[in-house]
Amino acid sequence: MPATLNATKTRTALRTSARISLEMLLVVLMTAVALWILGRMWSVLWPLVIALLLTTLTWPLTRFLRRHGWPPALAASAVTVLFLLVAAGTVVLIAVPVASQSGELATGVGDGIQKLRDWAAGPPLNIGADQVSTAFDSAVKRVQSSVGSIVTATLTGVGTVVNGLVTTVLALFLMFFFLKDGPRFLPWLARQLPGRLATDVPIVAARSWDTLGSFVRSQAFVGLLDAVFIGLGLWIVGVPLVLPLAVLTFVSAFIPIVGALFAGFVAVLIALVSNGWTDALIVLAIIVVVQQLEGNVFQPMVQSRGLGLHAAVVLLAVTLGGSLAGIVGSLLAVPVAALIAVVWNYLREQLTDPPQNPETDLPETDAPAPERTST
Numbered sequence: 003m004p005a006t007l008n009a010t011k012t013r014t015a016l017r018t019s020a021r022i023s024l025e026m027l028l029v030v031l032m033t034a035v036a037l038w039i040l041g042r043m044w045s046v047l048w049p050l051v052i053a054l055l056l057t058t059l060t061w062p063l064t065r066f067l068r069r070h071g072w073p074p075a076l077a078a079s080a081v082t083v084l085f086l087l088v089a090a091g092t093v094v095l096i097a098v099p100v101a102s103q104s105g106e107l108a109t110g111v112g113d114g115i116q117k118l119r120d121w122a123a124g125p126p127l128n129i130g131a132d133q134v135s136t137a138f139d140s141a142v143k144r145v146q147s148s149v150g151s152i153v154t155a156t157l158t159g160v161g162t163v164v165n166g167l168v169t170t171v172l173a174l175f176l177m178f179f180f181l182k183d184g185p186r187f188l189p190w191l192a193r194q195l196p197g198r199l200a201t202d203v204p205i206v207a208a209r210s211w212d213t214l215g216s217f218v219r220s221q222a223f224v225g226l227l228d229a230v231f232i233g234l235g236l237w238i239v240g241v242p243l244v245l246p247l248a249v250l251t252f253v254s255a256f257i258p259i260v261g262a263l264f265a266g267f268v269a270v271l272i273a274l275v276s277n278g279w280t281d282a283l284i285v286l287a288i289i290v291v292v293q294q295l296e297g298n299v300f301q302p303m304v305q306s307r308g309l310g311l312h313a314a315v316v317l318l319a320v321t322l323g324g325s326l327a328g329i330v331g332s333l334l335a336v337p338v339a340a341l342i343a344v345v346w347n348y349l350r351e352q353l354t355d356p357p358q359n360p361e362t363d364l365p366e367t368d369a370p371a372p373e374r375t376s377t
Contacts, residue, residue: 053176225255
């Protein structure tokens, strides 16, 4: 006789599934509302995020100075000024050698373009000079017909640059205040919150701060590995401007995807205009190998150890963040995933029953005590 479904159990399973589905829909809805609110506040949140990341990078030096008797305001001011000097020195270290060899590089770029035209004119492409001129004239006409779009794009770019400068200045001021008053923030926050939140929120905030510090240190270590290996490869090949290119590689490591592509493109271009096609291809191969090792081996291993995340979670977080929010999403994907893991682990700690001791948790029995026998 075939088995039949139990009607009561079936209704119970359907009701449970419906209840769970409704709860999940409510969670998704509240998450979407929270993300929408964050998007509306992004002009304030983005400088705050940058300031927090910069503070985690500069806090160890500030803490060292404060432990050696420096007043908080003086230590924060000194570290902020030192950070600005290091940032300006990095820009100068990249710009000055490039400017000193700008004439040679411009000549090399022209020679490289001419080599490219000569190569295109030969087999297998066999593109003649007339075809090149026709394509150039067509490009000029297209540019002339879209002057309005170019002006609009230029104005948009100028607005983006202005917004970037405002964000940078605001982030630097916030970094100074975080360095100056950071240790007093958690006690102040605990006094403002009621009940159990006065204990839970500061603990989660402290753990999140440690996690952000681990993220910045690991990212800096990975960037240093990229700079050392790529710089060593450029030096072996004999490419000029090795030190500026290594510094550019280190700085661009903090900007996922686009930073690595930009630094690699600059290195290959300089190798092409100075050393020719063979060395340019060798440099391209070196950059591809190093970046593959960095993206698939070094970065997941370092970040998974420092942040408590599995390497696969790091890769998936970067992929998801890039698909949702582009460059910014790729930059913030790993720290956001780590912060979510911090909150989840704390919730698990609070919701988990304490371990039971088998010896103390034995059930009590009502067995009578043994009778004493008289002799």
